Amino acid sequence: MLLYDLVNAKRAHFSPNSWRARLALLHKGLAFEVRDVLFGDIPGIHSGGDKLTIPTLSHDGKLVTDSWAIAQHLDTAFPDTPRLIPAGAEGHVLKFFQYWAQTTIHGGIARLILKDLHDSLDPADQAYFRASREKMYKTTLEDLQAGREDRVDAFRKSLQPLRLALGDGPYICGEQPGYADYLAFGGFMWARVSSPFQLLLADDPVHAWRERCLDLYEGAARRERAA
Ligand SMILES: N[C@@H](CCC(=O)N[C@@H](CS)C(=O)NCC(=O)O)C(=O)O
Known part of the structure; x- marks a missing residue:
């Protein structure tokens, strides 16, 4: 899995929504790589379709954008790992x-x-x-x-x-x-x-x-x- 994440001038990762996704991946014990981007690189990430935001996760040839959607995707794709979003009303x-x-x-x-x-x-x-x-x-x-x-x-x-x-x-x-x-x-x-x-x-x-x-x-x- 590849996580697209924003960096600043010192190449530090500052996006609050990406930190959610990063910790979600770590919570599940999943391996992932990070691709550093600038705001100016974001329009070049997608292969057509809607504008993406950061974080975006690339998994199995599919791009998942939005931190909540990423958490949902990880719960679905890796059902044997600790869940992030409970089902039903609690979710x-x-x-x-x-x-x-x-x-x-x-x-x-x-x-x-x-x-x-x-x-x-x-x-x-x-x-x-x-x-x-x-x-x-x-x-x-x-x-x-x-x-x-x-x-x-x-x-x-x-x-x-x-x-x-x-x-x-x-x-x-x-x-x-x-x-x-x-x-x-x-x-x-x-x-x-x-x-x-x-x-x-x-x-x-x-x-x-x-x-x-x-x-x-x-x-x-x-x-x-x-x-
Ligand atoms: N609801 C989204 C918000 C994502 C979002 O707004 N990300 C910002 C960076 S933290 C972004 O990509 N902005 C692109 C821009 O301003 O052009 C999520 O939680 O992932």
Whole structure:
């Protein structure tokens, strides 16, 4: 299997959604290779059809794009490995959690680090990234990130559901990590690789959980070059 993943100027993997897919593959103990790409390479990946996003997984001649679709594909293709998405109602609740992570974690982090992320990208990607993200957020990257020291506390407070869930810890999924952990952790890897800005306080249970996630699978995430 081949995982297409984005890299920045230092060739570090920063995509939050790719970290979900990477940890999903490791969770299942599956072997895979990584093909590093820039944003500018993405249109060249597909062989016709819809625009792909990163992560995209190539398996058995088929391209699977979108991290949730990749998790579903891995559950179907490798039924004898630990499952990521439960069947039935629990799977739908997990999807709700994905949307919470996307809105609260990714949405909150974007407003704290996106200018730093831009600066960390390969120069060939910077103009595209700025234009697309400024259109998306309807403001400049500088204005999006401005005043973050005053706003980071509100972000930390917004993580309260995660903090409460970790009271039953050590992982969101309980004694062992699972896909909900990877859904939430991807955003923190996005920040770690892209920006030196301190998101979490050292005494926050979310900080301790993030440390545990960094150590999973022989420190796969911790080995990635941080900003
Ligand atoms: N829902 C998708 C989102 C994927 C996504 O938006 N990926 C970004 C990188 S993290 C991307 O490929 N962007 C392409 C672009 O902005 O041109 C998933 O979870 O995989």
